[in-house]
Amino acid sequence: MNDQARAAKARRPQKPYRRPQKDPVRFLAFEALRAVDERDAYANLVLPPLLRKAREQEGFDARDAALATELVYGTLRRQGTYDAIIAACVDRPLREVDPPVLDVLALGAHQLLGTRIPTHAAVSASVDLARVVLGDGRAKFVNAVLRKISRQDLDAWLEQVAPPYDEDAEDHLAVVHSHPRWVVAALWDSLGGGRAGIEDLLEADNERPEVTLVARPGRSTADELLGSLGEESALPGRWSPYAVRLSEGGEPGAVEAVREGRAGVQDEGSQLVAIALANAPLEGSDTRWLDACAGPGGKAALLAAMAAGRGASLLAAEKQPHRARLVDRALAGNPGPYQVVTADGTRPPWLEGTFDRVLVDVPCTGLGALRRRPEARWRRRPEDLEGFAPLQRSLLREALKAVRVGGVVGYATCSPHLAETRVVVDDVLRGRGGAPVEAEWIDARPLLVDVPALGHGPDIQLWPHLHGTDAMYLALLRRTA
Numbered sequence: 001m002n003d004q005a006r007a008a009k010a011r012r013p014q015k016p017y018r019r020p021q022k023d024p025v026r027f028l029a030f031e032a033l034r035a036v037d038e039r040d041a042y043a044n045l046v047l048p049p050l051l052r053k054a055r056e057q058e059g060f061d062a063r064d065a066a067l068a069t070e071l072v073y074g075t076l077r078r079q080g081t082y083d084a085i086i087a088a089c090v091d092r093p094l095r096e097v098d099p100p101v102l103d104v105l106a107l108g109a110h111q112l113l114g115t116r117i118p119t120h121a122a123v124s125a126s127v128d129l130a131r132v133v134l135g136d137g138r139a140k141f142v143n144a145v146l147r148k149i150s151r152q153d154l155d156a157w158l159e160q161v162a163p164p165y166d167e168d169a170e171d172h173l174a175v176v177h178s179h180p181r182w183v184v185a186a187l188w189d190s191l192g193g194g195r196a197g198i199e200d201l202l203e204a205d206n207e208r209p210e211v212t213l214v215a216r217p218g219r220s221t222a223d224e225l226l227g228s229l230g231e232e233s234a235l236p237g238r239w240s241p242y243a244v245r246l247s248e249g250g251e252p253g254a255v256e257a258v259r260e261g262r263a264g265v266q267d268e269g270s271q272l273v274a275i276a277l278a279n280a281p282l283e284g285s286d287t288r289w290l291d292a293c294a295g296p297g298g299k300a301a302l303l304a305a306m307a308a309g310r311g312a313s314l315l316a317a318e319k320q321p322h323r324a325r326l327v328d329r330a331l332a333g334n335p336g337p338y339q340v341v342t343a344d345g346t347r348p349p350w351l352e353g354t355f356d357r358v359l360v361d362v363p364c365t366g367l368g369a370l371r372r373r374p375e376a377r378w379r380r381r382p383e384d385l386e387g388f389a390p391l392q393r394s395l396l397r398e399a400l401k402a403v404r405v406g407g408v409v410g411y412a413t414c415s416p417h418l419a420e421t422r423v424v425v426d427d428v429l430r431g432r433g434g435a436p437v438e439a440e441w442i443d444a445r446p447l448l449v450d451v452p453a454l455g456h457g458p459d460i461q462l463w464p465h466l467h468g469t470d471a472m473y474l475a476l477l478r479r480t481a
Contacts, residue, residue, distance in 0.1 A: 020131035020139075025064050026107065028054055029071040030133055033103040036076065036375050043072055043375060075103075075110045076374040077206045080178040081154075082109040084161040089148040101138055104130045108146045113154040123150060169195070177202035182382050183367060190416040190461070197465075204464035209371040211246040212237065212268050213255065214298070217305040218335045219262040228256065238468055239451045240271040242302070261333050266298040267369075269462045269469030270414075274302040276447040276460070277359050277410035280476050284406055289314045290355040292345040292399050295323030297330030299361060299412075308336020315350070317343040346394040353404045360399040362392045362424075364415040368471030371464055385419045392420060396428045400437040400479055408442065409477045416461055416471040425459070425475045438481035444474055 028050050035041040047069065054060045054068070075082070086105050087094050094102065108126030111117045117125075123146045130139035152160070162175035170188070174181040179202055188198045213234075215222045225244040226234055233250055237243020244263075246252065257263035289307045294300040294316035304314040316331060318324040321342050328340045343349050345360065365384050366376050392413070399409045413420050429439060443458040453466045459475040 020128045022132050023125055023129060024054060024057065024060055025068045026071065026125055026129045027132065028068045029075070029107055030100075030103060030129060032068075032072045033075060033107070034100065037099055037103065040379065042373055043076060044372060047072055070115065071107055071110060073208065073374060074114050075106045076378075078110060078114055078178045079106060079374075079378060080180065081158070081175060082106045082113070082178075084175050085109060085113070085149060085157045086145065088157075088161050089145045098138075101130075101134060101142065104134065104142055105145055108142065109149055112146065112150050113157065119150045123147060165195070173198065173202060178206060179370075179377055180380075183370075183377055183380070186367070186417050190418050190421075191463070200465040201463060205370045205377075206374075207371060207464075208248075209267075209464075209470075210468070211250055211252060212266060212271075213244045213246065213252060213258065213263050214240070214266040214271055214302055215242045215244065215257070215263050216261075216301060216334075217242065217309055219305065219333065220257045225255065225257060225263055237268050237271075239448065240268050240275060242275075243268045243271055261330075264298060264301060264330065266302065267372075267470045267472075269368075269467065269472035270298055271302060272448055272451065272462065272469070273361070273410065273412045273472055273474050274299045274306070274359070276444050276474055276476065277357060277408065278303065278306045279447045280357070280408040280410075280442055280444075280478075282356060282406070282408055284356075285404075286310065286356045287312045288355045288357075290350070290358045290399075290402060291316045292348070292358060292360045292402065293362060293395065294318045294327045294340070295320060297327035299359060300327055301330040301334070303359065304331050304334045304336065304338045307338075308334060311336075312356075313337040313339070315355075316340045317345060317348070319344045345398055346391065348398055348402060350402060352401045355403050356407045357410075358399045358403045358407070359410045359412065360395050361412040361414075362388075362395050362420075364388055364392070364413040364420045365417060366414055368414040368416050368473070371470070385417065388420065389424070390433070392424045393428055393433055396424060397434055397437060400428070400439055400477065403479050405479050405481060407479055409439070409479065411475045411477065413473050414470055416463070416473060421461070421473040422459060422475070425477070429477075437479065439477040439479045442476035442478050444476045447476075 032046050032050055035046045036043055051065050083094060111122035126146055127139050127143045130142040158176050163171050165172040170181050170184050173184045187201060191197055191201055213225055215225050222242055222244050233247050235245045252258050252265050289312055291300040291303055295318040300316040307314045316327050318327050324340055324342045331338050365380050370377050396411050403409050411425055441458040444460045445454045445457045454460050462469045462472045
């Protein structure tokens with residue numbers, strides 16, 4: 001540039017500085033993502049209080065809340081895919097990009113590739129967010145990256161960043177469907193079958209789950225809930241006689257029966273676990289039931305209600321005091337006798353052979369609930385399985401001791417990983433890692449009438465893409481000696 005050109009540029013009027021506008025929806029979404037990243041928080045716990053606070057501000061309405069929710073959950077679900085695309089648009093490894101910058105980029109990528117927000121609006125809003133939370137300097141970086149991303153749609157980007165299926169099937173599925181490779185491999189092993197089934201499962205993991213209510217027997221019914229909500233707001237459950245599915249945008253807290261504790265929010269797969277245990281054939285007494293890992297109380301509340309209808313009582317035990325309080329709250333008002341205690345199921349205070357029916361819903365990786373907690377897929381590691389394994393085996397072993405001879409134990413977990421399901425049951429029955437407890441399998445499939453695709457038995461594995469539920473696992477065992 002010569003001196004004349006420089007002088008002409010100097011005389012050219014400068015654009016006035018425009019202060020960035022703080023978009024409350026995108027700022028809220030950014031806050032939620034930072035909490036998930038910095039504090040290992042869960043979005044389903046972080047987002048509701050942020051939304052409540054935002055609703056107190058003038059102008060923040062239901063549509064804003066819906067958009068903020070979509071931005072948070074959509075970004076978390078597709079994080080792996082968006083990371084691969086962002087990596088193709090920057091000149092350094094992603095680990096060298098500050099996490100807050102990555103969060104803004106991922107939010108922008110989701111608006112560009114995963115929503116119907118116009119390209120200009122998605123880029124402009126993301127750059128404004130970057131100016132507010134990152135500063136003008138890094139906002140320029142965000143602008144440059146998002147403009148590169150906006151040049152192609154999602155399918156074109158996947159064609160570029162995902163390895164071909166024929167060369168590396170697991171890595172291809174991991175990038176396309178946004179799951180860690182080890183999770184893809186584990187789910188595929190558990191599911192079996194070919195490409196179509198695993199793709200359907202991974203796609204279902206990335207869909208927003210329905211909100212399902214449970215009508216607690218003796219206190220409310222599914223028909224009552226449906227009648228109060230209306231056909232436009234709710235549908236019957238697919239499999240559970242107690243289930244009601246809310247239409248998109250339905251608010252459980254607005255349902256009178258939920259406010260009064262006569263109904264609750266509970267995935268239909270969780271309901272089926274309790275129903276199968278309660279309906280397992282039993283000879284002799286049937287008056288004492290135990291939920292040995294009761295927190296936060298959903299299954300315990302349904303079991304207590306079913307037990308009350310038969311003249312039985314439930315003991316709900318939970319190791320963590322704060323979770324025991326949640327159980328107590330969930331069971332409040334149950335028509336029959338129950339008791340909530342703070343107790344460790346691996347070192348139980350009850351005597352051997354005390355109960356007729358026992359449920360042990362063990363702590364696990366939660367790989368069966370990735371629809372509800374999408375961030376868990378990025379947080380979990382294969383080595384986590386080794387940490388849960390001794391606890392799961394100990395809890396099942398003690399549950400089998402707690403039940404009388406002829407009594408029934410239900411081993412449940414919200415994970416389809418074979419290392420947390422059938423392997424645990426087989427190890428306990430064969431005495432691996434401890435003294436064997438004499439017990440036999442009960443075929444659980446006939447107990448869930450009309451539920452299809454339950455596998456070869458005798459245990460049950462539910463799937464999001466086949467049943468519309470979380471991937472709950474249930475094994476039923478009868479103590480024989």
